[in-house]
Amino acid sequence: MRIFLKSIPMLILGVVLFVPNVFAANSVTRLDGASRYEVAVNVSKQGWSSASTVVVANGTAYADVLTAAPLAYKYNAPILLTESSKLTTPTKNRISQLKPSKVIVIGGTISVSNNVVSEIKNLGVSTVERIGGRSRYEVAQNISKKLSSNSKAVIANGTAYADSLAIGSYAARNGIPILLTTASSIPEPTKNAMGSKGTTSTIVVGGEISVSKSVYSQLPSPTRIGGNSRFEVAANIAKKYYSSSKAAFVSNGYTYADALAGSVLAAKQNRPMLFTDAGSLPTATRAVIGSNSKNTFTVLGGTISVTTNVVNQLKNVIVGKKVFVDAGHGGYDSGAVGNGLKEKDVNLAVAKLVNSKLSAGGAIPVMARSTDVFLELSERVAKAKSNNANLFVSIHANSASPAATGTETYYYTKYEADNSKRLATQIQNRLYKALNTQNRGVKIGNFHVIRESTMPSSLVELAFISNVNDASKLKSALYQEKAAQAIYEGIIGYY
Known part of the structure; x- marks a missing residue:
């Protein structure tokens, strides 16, 4: 940014001492094991030191067990898993x-199998009760018969597991039976279950591909919780029923066993079940974490199901936070020019790196521009507001006389003054160190983008494009990376 554009009153607030890169972290507990059977055992150890009742289900076929969570919760029973033909050793020991x-x-x-039942009896269990049926729909009906009277029912697609597992902890906690349907028609066992229980209202989980409009219209007083993906459905359940909860369970959205075993523990702790990809948190999951400021997580499964990268994202205090990254100038507005550089290009290069770091860290970054285009200042502010950004960071390079040098960061006092100052300070304290430039401090600057943004906002001046030494750093990929890392860490430090 050319220095003559800043011919407005500014106040240097002084230099703040460098803050070491020691960040607060969210709490993450992993319940894992060498197999799904061990994961279920370890979940049970987290919630039960003893149990008068235990629920046992097949660990490799989900059809019958999708609706078991409310039953298990009623009896304060952990869900353990077994193979069909023999009782697995971890389950037997537990x-x-x-x-x-x-x-x-x-x-x-x-x-x-009956062989598994015999093995259970041989452990000294006095009563083994089987709840079966000729289909998954009939099993769900028979489970519902064991639950206390409730005028509500959850309806989910019986040929896919994700929606049932996403609602499982809520249904269990509230004693609501989970009944199953096909996408296009309501099976007779489900109709019979609603009739016998006197169901007067239904919670339909999943979009119209899972439960069609036709099925929806036949249900008593239906309310749909849908989404464009299994991740979004789970997130929308969390938004609706757990907006005040700061904790959540997280499981791989493409496997069922860990979420099934964890559903009763989640119900006991009154927490939602969120889904993730194995390698990275989906945007829908990040968004509900950020909007509800969740900071305590129980991860279900080992590192194949939920990688260390996901755990690190959950630990990161910026997870789910929306950060607006504004690369200054662009298009026909080149910004400052000097020493073979155009400011707009430097700004965009660093902004892209910041964007990538924020995304990898679990945040939801939004860029003002990702290409060489011009945006009015008011457009940048409007875009940040429309995306409900939590923070606004504008990236620039400075220009003045060839002797001018150093790094400075600005904030304004119209909105979120204290938080904007804190954000600017966290960034500045790292940025000048990373670039090894003169520390010009944190200042008040009456710039449109930070004056009119209603969220905490700061504008960074990386270094002087008009100074030979500063420009050599702005031109360097290494120093652009260092600048981006410093800004990223400053954002983390803010939280």
């Missing part, structure tokens, strides 16, 4: 430790 007087087996003999 049943012995819990010493239940009753085990409820979910599904018919194809799902859980």
